[in-house]
Amino acid sequence: MVDKMYISYNNVHKLCKAGAEEFLKQVGKPDVIIAIGGGGFIPARIIRTFLRSPGEKNIPIQAIGLSLYEDMGTGTDDKIGKEVIRTQWLDFGALSQHFDSLIGKNILIVDEVDDTRTTLHYAVSELYKDVKEIAEKLGRTSEKTRFSIFVLHNKLKEKRAQIDEDKMGGGKYFVGKDVPDVWIAYPWESADIDTHTQHAVEQGNI
Numbered sequence: 001m002v003d004k005m006y007i008s009y010n011n012v013h014k015l016c017k018a019g020a021e022e023f024l025k026q027v028g029k030p031d032v033i034i035a036i037g038g039g040g041f042i043p044a045r046i047i048r049t050f051l052r053s054p055g056e057k058n059i060p061i062q063a064i065g066l067s068l069y070e071d072m073g074t075g076t077d078d079k080i081g082k083e084v085i086r087t088q089w090l091d092f093g094a095l096s097q098h099f100d101s102l103i104g105k106n107i108l109i110v111d112e113v114d115d116t117r118t119t120l121h122y123a124v125s126e127l128y129k130d131v132k133e134i135a136e137k138l139g140r141t142s143e144k145t146r147f148s149i150f151v152l153h154n155k156l157k158e159k160r161a162q163i164d165e166d167k168m169g170g171g172k173y174f175v176g177k178d179v180p181d182v183w184i185a186y187p188w189e190s191a192d193i194d195t196h197t198q199h200a201v202e203q204g205n206i
């Protein structure tokens with residue numbers, strides 16, 4: 001087993017294509033894609049290409065910014081955990097005439113990696129909470145909102161959090177590829193993309 005897995009842009013593209021096909025088959029076309037930045041931005045844009053049929057309108061991509069940081073606050077080593085910091089949230093801005101909220105929508109959340117699952121758990125819980133609050137205020141609680149997830153890679157390891165299926169409202173979790181708990185080197189982090197791609201090819205991640 002390698003201790004560093006190199007992923008090429010080609011590989012990212014193919015994982016997104018396969019993920020989109022599966023998503024369309026199992027869930028149906030999404031109304032909106034929510035990209036978790038920064039790692040979810042590039043996969044979200046690529047997957048959109050495969051979710052839209054020719055001639056159809058583009059699926060809007062919303063960005064949310066979530067960052068993990070080591071929470072050292074509690075002192076002892078065994079208490080050190082990871083906390084999610086919200087750096088950016090939904091903004092329907094100019095879309096708001098046609099797209100007032102996530103209520104009743106088929107939503108696809110995209111990130112590059114599911115590591116400890118802390119980030120995805122946070123994203124689904126907070127988005128669900130937002131929708132519930134607004135739906136109650138507007139008397140639209142009967143509308144069904146579905147949250148699905150697509151990640152390029154899921155690390156096979158013990159997770160720190162689980163995603164509450166009830167909150168997904170019938171949405172599903174899609175993975176490009178399950179991988180061991182190793183360092184994943186994505187192409188957008190590379191300072192030398194040619195060498196990086198060569199490593200990815202050698203490892204068969206093309």
Ligand SMILES: O=P(O)(O)OC[C@H]1O[C@H](OP(=O)(O)OP(=O)(O)O)[C@H](O)[C@@H]1O
Pocket residue numbers: 036037038039040066067068069111112113114115116117118119120
């Ligand atoms: O499953 P988890 O343990 O929660 O880890 C996964 C998250 O960690 C990384 O985000 P990071 O905070 O490093 O920010 P970035 O996306 O901007 O690199 C990655 O992009 C995921 O969002």
